Amino acid sequence: MNGATIIDGKAFAADLRARVAERAAAFIATSGTTPGLAVVLVGEDPASQVYVRNKAKQTVECGMRSFEHRLSVETSQGDLLDLVHRLNADPAVNGILVQLPLPPQIDEAAVLAAIDPAKDVDGFHVVNTGKLAVGAADAMVPCTPLGCLMMLKHYGGELSGKRALVLGRSNIVGKPMAALLLKESCTVTIAHSRTRDLADECRRAEILVAAVGRPHMVKGDWVAPGATVIDVGINRIPAPEKGEGKTRLVGDVDFDACVGHAGAITPVPGGVGPMTIACLLRNTLVAACDQAGVARPEI
Ligand code: NAP
Numbered sequence: 001m002n003g004a005t006i007i008d009g010k011a012f013a014a015d016l017r018a019r020v021a022e023r024a025a026a027f028i029a030t031s032g033t034t035p036g037l038a039v040v041l042v043g044e045d046p047a048s049q050v051y052v053r054n055k056a057k058q059t060v061e062c063g064m065r066s067f068e069h070r071l072s073v074e075t076s077q078g079d080l081l082d083l084v085h086r087l088n089a090d091p092a093v094n095g096i097l098v099q100l101p102l103p104p105q106i107d108e109a110a111v112l113a114a115i116d117p118a119k120d121v122d123g124f125h126v127v128n129t130g131k132l133a134v135g136a137a138d139a140m141v142p143c144t145p146l147g148c149l150m151m152l153k154h155y156g157g158e159l160s161g162k163r164a165l166v167l168g169r170s171n172i173v174g175k176p177m178a179a180l181l182l183k184e185s186c187t188v189t190i191a192h193s194r195t196r197d198l199a200d201e202c203r204r205a206e207i208l209v210a211a212v213g214r215p216h217m218v219k220g221d222w223v224a225p226g227a228t229v230i231d232v233g234i235n236r237i238p239a240p241e242k243g244e245g246k247t248r249l250v251g252d253v254d255f256d257a258c259v260g261h262a263g264a265i266t267p268v269p270g271g272v273g274p275m276t277i278a279c280l281l282r283n284t285l286v287a288a289c290d291q292a293g294v295a296r297p298e299i
Helices: 009-031 046-061 077-089 108-114 126-133 143-155 174-183 198-203 273-292
Strands: 036-042 065-071 095-098 163-167 187-191 207-210 228-231 235-238 247-250
Touching: 009 046, 009 143, 009 273, 036 046, 036 077, 036 273, 046 065, 046 273, 065 077, 077 095, 077 108, 095 273, 126 174, 143 174, 143 207, 143 228, 143 273, 163 174, 163 198, 174 187, 174 207, 187 198
Parallel strands: 036 065, 036 095, 163 187, 163 207, 207 228
Antiparallel strands: 235 247
């Protein structure tokens, strides 16, 4: 089999951002309020700095307000919690995102728990994970799995009844992804490091979402003919062909080996990655609508 659709995450995310900008403009016109997103970065991790810069830029491009809080790597848990409490109380802030990972002196769970669930645009607060688990319509859904679901709905055909395999069971990707697919009436299997016969599990899947953090783990003969493959993994590997000491990004899926088997597949980079920030902007607008008592827009 050949001729898989290569899912263009960049274009898909640009479309989503355009829809968010349009709905944000309508919300601003009717409510007189501009949705605001506060992003908190503790420390100077270079990758996190790039993410935070991109988030701020794209928030403003969508017509919303961006508030950046950059704190020293030595910030205490108490000081970070004080900031979160101030943002919770600030009416100009509709969404709060604390960039992970946090330095070791800070208890990540305590910080996530301190965020007002109504402003939890990352969807990591247990109130929102609980709502997602029971299928509540007003859950704030984590951005990366939400982006994957949007692409699956567009490229994967009818989801109801399909066999889906989610590879990875993290709280930020694997578990919410599985909950979303279950809500779409897929038959969902969650695989992880203790799963036996992983290749066989993968081969049964009509939808395969890989979120493991292991470069090129999913091989070509693990993919059922025509399956839709979503690769969440972002792994940096040496790329001597680009010069000494150079690196490149690859996914958890061996793209070149799998593209001939899949019906549709996301590349890395340019697949899931761009959707994550677009979904964050969507969640910020949704949070602003919820807080204003306005119906959530269809986006
Ligand atoms: P994580 O918290 O490290 O979880 C990895 C999961 O993979 C765990 O459940 C682990 O199983 C499982 N796993 C690890 N090795 C395995 C193996 N050999 N066989 C089967 N399962 C295995 O990672 P994460 O935060 O979910 O992220 C996963 C990947 O997605 C990373 O590459 C990350 O960079 C990327 N990511 C991308 C985006 C984006 O915007 N595109 C967003 C978030 C994450 P156990 O639970 O048994 O240990």
